[in-house]
Amino acid sequence: MKTPSRLLVSSLACLFAVTALAQTAPSGQSPVKPYDAAQQQRMAWFTHARLGMFIHWGLYAIPAGQWPGRANTTRAEWIMLQENLPSSEYEKLAPQFNPVKFDAHAWVDVAKAAGMKYLVVTSRHHDGFSMFATKQTPYNIIDATPFGRDPIKELADACHQAGIVFCVYYSIADWHHPDSPAEYSQRVRDPETNKQDPNHGFHGNPNPNADVHKYDAFMRAQIRELLTRYGEIGIVWFDGGGAFKVSNRGELLEADQMAELIHSLQPACLINNRLGVAADYGTPEQRIPGGRTVDPFEVCMTLNGHWGYNRFDDNWKSPETVVRNIADIVSKGGNYLLNVGPKATGEFPAEAVNILREVGKWTHTNGAAIYGAGPTPFGAELGYEDSAKKDRDGKPAWVDRDEWRCTTQPGNLYFTLLKWPGEKFTLPAFPNKIVRAYLLADPMQHALRVTPGAGGATITLPAMAPEGLAPVLGIEIEGAIAPRGGGDKLDSKKDTAS
Ligand code: GLC
Secondary structure (H helix, E strand, O other): OOOHHHHHHHHHHHHHHHHHHOOOOOOOOOOOOOOOHHHHHHHHHHHHHOEEEEEOOOHHHOOOOOOOOOOOOOOOOOHHHHOOOOHHHHHHHHHHOOOOOOOHHHHHHHHHHHOOOEEEEEEEOOOOOEOOOOOOOOOEHHHHOOOOOOHHHHHHHHHHHHOOEEEEEEEOOOOOOOOOOOHHHHHOEOOOOOOEOOOOOOOOOOOOOOOHHHHHHHHHHHHHHHHHHOOOOOEEEEEOOHHHHEOOOOOEOOHHHHHHHHHHHOOOOEEEOOOOOOOOEEOOEOOOOOOOEOOOEEEEEEOOOOOOOOOOOOOOOOHHHHHHHHHHHHHOOOEEEEEEOOOOOOOOOHHHHHHHHHHHHHHHHHHHHOOOOEOOOOOHHHEEEEEEEEOOOOOEEEEEOOOEEEEEEOOEEEEEEOOOOOOEEEOOOOOOOEEEEEEOOOOOOOOOOEEOOOOOOEEEOOOOOOOOOOOEEEEEEOOOOOOOOOOEOOOHHHOOOO
16 A cells, blocks of 8 residues: 555656656745845845856766767766666766866856856755765765865855855755665666666665665755855755655655754855745746746756756857846846856866857946846836747746847836847836936947837937847936836746756
């Protein structure tokens, strides 16, 4: 007879099978709690920053998408699980990991050039390999590789020097630790015998010998190391929480204690919504919410199609797309965390650097429209629900409109023109008096002609767009413009890709 906890385990396993195919981690989503004054203060840098760099770097950069002798070339940071590699096989990567070209300042320079204000780096991904100097396991970059340097420390120092907020990604799921309760580790079988990998730490599902409290203590000890040895940390960016919330014995793991520990060590540190508790903000993954959103959120997205480095992946987003996404997300009140997957040499892929430098030309010219900017006071420009089409949940599909996006600062409206409208651009109606209109890309910021109209003023623009991506039209106004009321709540079910 199936006990409730067994049912739970098998339904989690099914859920996992589906999500693993989509290369996503099941994550313990928690609703973002309503803001109190203290949280608003903690969040101030984050809502000002708007743009951050995500970095997925680990042993998986060595196979770079394909395990030797295997056919599949679409792998990245999930390669251990997806290729059913026993720990004893995957571990062999560690002595090969020697990224001698790693230069923390070079990475931080790219982030800075792109206009990114914070950086979130994988301190330990689901493969369980610690990319920092930890005393909690020898399976770490100092003790297990010839490299012997601590990239997390070097990045933390470089970020702090450059004025970039330093943050760490930390996976709750661990395919290597013998006491981790991650149900999905059941899929790691010895490819020869098709038996559960006895070295893996998951001797079946559930592992009867796993001591989840030991695993909890291990994670807390690692988080303590990260929060006491690397200076100020802006965010602990948890992931893989689906495995954390429910242990193999159906117990709740100690997420509250984790949150308390973080806040006792660094009271200002933010926690994303994948720990299961204490969520400061939501993390929609690889998708931008359709309408305006009232909950604070950060869209995380890959720059090509993978998080970790995949040498076959040429599906890079253009700088135009990235700029469009920045304008879109900020006009909905969110942040954009854009990922780079560095190579095993320690270098960023050249394409990523080129794209980000192009993006940086735009952010440096048009920063007023982004950093600290508030969401659109309008909304119809974002798009509409098409009831003739259904999304994957059977709800009316969202259709983006891509003519322009609007963000606000006190006394200013900023219209990012995604398509150059030609000589006439009619603003939506608003009650405030217009003081001046100008293009942020114009070094002299010449005043443009403003012609009042019943439906909204018309601005006379040059016939040809100024050089550069998506020009921003600045409209100086008298008084404040009231933000549009309402907005959608983040749908936590859709909060990560599935
Ligand atoms: C997905 C991926 C995971 C990655 C995360 C970032 O869940 O499966 O590997 O770290 O996205 O949000």
